[in-house]
Every structure is written in structure tokens, then in C-alpha cells.
Amino acid sequence: MTAVSHPPDDLLMAYGAGSLDELTAVLVATHLSLCPHCCAEVALVEAMGGALLEDLAPAEMADNALAAILKRLDEPAPRRVPVAPARSDRLPGPLSDYLPGGLQALAWKRLGRGIEQVVLLRRDAAKLRLLRIGAGVAVPAHGHRGTELTLVLRGGFTDLGRHYGPGDVAGADVATVHSPAADDGEACLCLAVTDAPLRLTGMLGRLINPFLDL
Ligand SMILES: [Zn+2]
Structure with a gap:
């Protein structure tokens, strides 16, 4: 099963940034559990947010900060939602928590x-x-x-x-x-x-x- 229609990018970014409302976040998380493609996008946003926070912490940004962030984006990032194919008799993971x-x-x-x-x-x-x-x-x-x-x-x-x-x-x-x-x-x-x-x-x-x- 491979999804061909995905949530809009702004929702994936908001999810990665942790700013999405709970109801939409449940839907996006459920989609992520079924879609490795969007998982990778969210992981990128999370990595970018983490890198920005780290590098912005000292008041000044070094000249090479952007290059450092871009380099970090090339590194594999941890996934927030494990990708596991849903068994046909069960609901996808994030949803089953609610049910x-x-x-x-x-x-x-x-x-x-x-x-x-x-x-x-x-x-x-x-x-x-x-x-x-x-x-x-x-x-x-x-x-x-x-x-x-x-x-x-x-x-x-x-x-x-x-x-x-x-x-x-x-x-x-x-x-x-x-x-x-x-x-x-x-x-x-x-x-x-x-x-x-x-x-x-x-x-x-x-x-x-x-x-x-x-
Ligand atoms: Zn997707």
C-alpha cells in the first residue's frame, strides 16, 4: 500500500514543528504510519527545527551556520512515527491509541x-x-x-x-x-x-x- 495523495506540505511542516492542532495531528500521524514518503519529509522538518534551535542558541550565528544546517539535513534523522504496515484487522497505530x-x-x-x-x-x-x-x-x-x-x-x-x-x-x-x-x-x-x-x-x-x- 503506497499513498499517492498526501497531506499538504504546510500541515506536514506544522506537524514536524509540533504546532498542529490535536485533531489534525491524529489524522496526519495516522497517515505517516502508512506513508514512508511523508515520514521522511516530517523527519527533515524536525531535523531542520532541531538544527536551527541548536545553532540559534548562542546569540550570534556563525558565518557557516547555514552550511552547517544544510549539512545536518543530509544526515539521517530519527523517525517520530514508526512505519509499520497496518494489519488488515487493525487500525493504524496512532488511531488505535484512541480506540x-x-x-x-x-x-x-x-x-x-x-x-x-x-x-x-x-x-x-x-x-x-x-x-x-x-x-x-x-x-x-x-x-x-x-x-x-x-x-x-x-x-x-x-x-x-x-x-x-x-x-x-x-x-x-x-x-x-x-x-x-x-x-x-x-x-x-x-x-x-x-x-x-x-x-x-x-x-x-x-x-x-x-x-x-x-
Ligand atoms: Zn504521505
């Missing part, structure tokens, strides 16, 4: 035909949730009042002409109106973080919107 009882112990809530969710964490209007979308089911068309990041854990979905498989991250923002559809043949399990409620569009969306805890 000691596994998927079965969660109080899944039906959102619509073939769609279930469970909210794992909330911070103000932001939510981290698991979504389970039945095989071949399309999520009703909706827009966003903020940003949404969706990480595929199992199965896959197609959104706006692009396919996302396990480990892939899809992004949406206020300009996005979409109706992602799960692959045929297998339910799709996703981890999603939103920083504002969704905005359902279309007749179905307008009808059910007031009743949903989105």
Missing part, C-alpha cells in the same frame, strides 16, 4: 442510507470522526464552511474524478461541493477532520441538514 476497544466498541450513528459515523474528538466546532460508507454508496452532495481532510483507512472512494485508496488523503475547502462515492465491492472506512460544520446541498441535503450532527 482501545476497536471499531466494534464504537457507537456508530447512522447518517443516511449506507453511511455511518462516530465522532472521536471535538474541539469547539472542529471534529475528528470515523466514517463508514457502504460499498457503492455516494455521500449526498455537500459543501463546507471550513476545511475537511479525509484519510482512507480501508476500501476507497472516488471524488471529483480522482480515486483515493488506503493511506490517501483528500482535501476539501469552502470552494468544494462534492459527492464522494465508495468503491463497489467493499465498504470504505475513513478518518475525517473538519474545522466547521458541513453544508449539505441539494434537495436531500436541505431536508436532512437541520437534523444532522455534522
